[in-house]
Amino acid sequence: SAVISQKPSRDICQRGTSLTIQCQVDSQVTMMFWYRQQPGQSLTLIATANQGSEATYESGFVIDKFPISRPNLTFSTLTVSNMSPEDSSIYLCSVAITSPYNEQFFGPGTRLTVL
Amino acid sequence: GESVGLHLPTLSVQEGDNSIINCAYSNSASDYFIWYKQESGKGPQFIIDIRSNMDKRQGQRVTVLLNKTVKHLSLQIAATQPGDSAVYFCAEELLEGFQKLVFGTGTRLLVSP
Numbered sequence: 001s002a003v004i005s006q007k008p009s010r011d012i013c014q015r016g017t018s019l020t021i022q023c024q025v026d027s028q029v030t031m032m033f034w035y036r037q038q039p040g041q042s043l044t045l046i047a048t049a050n051q052g053s054e055a056t057y058e059s060g061f062v063i064d065k066f067p068i069s070r071p072n073l074t075f076s077t078l079t080v081s082n083m084s085p086e087d088s089s090i091y092l093c094s095v096a097i098t099s100p101y102n103e104q105f106f107g108p109g110t111r112l113t114v115l
Numbered sequence: 116g117e118s119v120g121l122h123l124p125t126l127s128v129q130e131g132d133n134s135i136i137n138c139a140y141s142n143s144a145s146d147y148f149i150w151y152k153q154e155s156g157k158g159p160q161f162i163i164d165i166r167s168n169m170d171k172r173q174g175q176r177v178t179v180l181l182n183k184t185v186k187h188l189s190l191q192i193a194a195t196q197p198g199d200s201a202v203y204f205c206a207e208e209l210l211e212g213f214q215k216l217v218f219g220t221g222t223r224l225l226v227s228p
Contacts, residue, residue, distance in 0.1 A: 004158075031214055040123060041217040042204060043159070090148040092158050102147070104214060105160030 002027055004107035012113045013083055020079045021110045023093035028073035029106050031096035034066070037109070038089045045090075049076045083114045125223040134192040134226075138205030138219045145207040149216070150179060150190045154201045162190070162203075169186060181203045189191060192224075 003026040012014055013019050018075040023032065049054045055068040069077045080087050090109040097103050130135050140148065146167045151159035165172045165179045165188075172179050178191040188205045205219040 089153050
């Protein structure tokens with residue numbers, strides 16, 4: 001298993017500002033993911049963040065809006081840039097464990113409200 | 116209150132009943148399916164998974180059924196308890212993206228004592 005923490009747990013931000021969300025895992029993992037969960041909605045994958053390579057973004061998400069860092073095998077950050085109220089969501093990171101079974105573990109999420 | 120599940124389909128059951136939550140998935144080539152439970156204020160938690168070469172898998176109080184013909188998954192929870200109250204998501208792993216998951220719309224389960 002993996003224990004994942006995120007900071008901050010929640011924040012209220014002003015339109016036009018940026019927020020960086022941190023994700024820390026208690027073991028070394030190759031694959032990390034960032035998801036968005038809009039109010040009352042399901043989870044949508046933003047990007048895959050593998051250490052040592054550029055993040056891979058899903059359709060509808062771009063690096064300028066959601067820059068991601070992955071400096072080592074236990075840590076990643078997601079920045080939500082130039083925020084608007086439409087960015088109000090829960091942002092979750094997850095990690096993929098492949099041994100002994102394939103499984104994804106999720107962090108508790110960061111609840112972002114943009115005014 | 117938390118907004119997760121606010122607009123999702125809701126299944127209300129009495130404690131002790133059996134619950135069945137359904138999910139339709141999108142990609143007939145998907146090979147791996149997972150059910151997650153998300154409690155208020157928390158991230159999704161793995162419940163049970165199934166590979167496409169199976170049509171049924173049982174865990175502790177939970178059973179997942181897979182019907183590939185109609186691209187349908189169901190999660191059965193036996194003797195539902197108040198602690199089972201949460202939002203439940205199915206997810207499929209796309210073949211073209213290792214560990215890349217596509218989540219279903221979710222169902223909110225409310226268990227009354």
